[in-house]
Amino acid sequence: GADPLRKNEMGHTPLDYAREGEVKSLLKASETKFQEEQRRREVEERRRFPLEQRLKEHIIGQESAIATVGAAIRRKENGWYDEEHPLVFLFLGSSGIGKTELAKQTAKYLHKDVKKGFIRLDMSEFQERHEVAKFIGSPPGYVGHEEGGQLTKKLRQCPNAVVLFDEVDKAHPDVLTIMLQLFDEGRLTDGKGKTIDCKDAIFIMTSNVASDEIAQHALQLRQEAAEMSKKRIAENLEDVQMTDKITISKQFKEKVIRPILKAHFRRDEFLGRINEIVYFLPFCHSELIQLVNKELNFWAKKAKARHNITLLWDREVMDVLADGYNLHYGARSIKHEVERRVVNQLAAAYEQDLLPRGCTLRITVEDSDKQLLKTKDSSSPGAEKTKMPTLRLEIVEKGSKSRKLDIQAPLNPENITYFL
Structure with missing residues (x-):
């Protein structure tokens, strides 16, 4: 009906x-x-179709973070929560590792396609004391009084929204003072003196504070897990997979992370109002392969839709691209690596009219480790690896024959010499 x-x-x-x-x-x-x-x-x-399963469709890795958020949302959805206080999360980890995406997908799950259900505030815009007025609105008699604050205005429209405070560590301490009341009692008074009740809202803060310590600790745990798995039976697949599944210890959280957070935010009462501190870890190799495959599929769809070109690749290509991962930039480093080593070639080949419409392209690897091992075995014993693996494009013709493209690059940024 x-x-x-x-x-x-x-x-x-x-x-x-x-x-x-x-x-x-x-x-x-x-x-x-x-x-x-x-x-x-x-x-x-x-x-x-549990929430964790939905989130894993959009977010690669970060199983511990997904499980923590999923459990808290489940408590709220089924009535097992304190309705006098809003849910507050603090997401910690390096840049480009899925913190913002997890917040977006949580909002999408709770509010479907309602845009007002997700409020995002970049806290780098609130670094000065006078910018607090932008947060809750100017008091009567001041410029912009009628417009209202960025947060209060949107919360009034959707009191149960998912609110993302991006890079909260950059905000002025006076903004954090306002958040104390918001997180504790679930209400906020704007510049006009009107109180907004938002106890049903979910507040998510992201921060890069202690990201280096978390990343190094995670890498150390993976290395220890890998060494342990080597000592055990090689056929035991569960032990091999344990190198991917690591958790941050309680001792590390208390002795390393909490002092860093306390030194930065300078108040225990602020940290005490956070329900869950969620840790985002660096990607392992299998997750990097998924990221590379996702990025290549993105460009393959664009190539098919815009130019009717079919793009193919194999596992060796993904391994080479995964080596471009940078711990500090996360998934963005993989995106930039694919653009630099694959998309640049596609654009140059298209500009030079080397790509017939409707053709099939294959990405191949030259000077790979496998090829170098073969040449090393067939050549002198003293032969050593001298070249880095390079990616090339080739056209797949009828009869499964392939022809490599001779792309003339005007200038290769990596080979430019600068004279001072």
């Missing part, structure tokens, strides 16, 4: 327009029945 909760452009439901009497009673009964049916469907959907 029809949705009795559907709102018009003014934000009103059919019940708002009904007068007292039989029609209003029928609409009320219909709303109640519809809400119960909707809740039943949502519970069934959550049971069949």
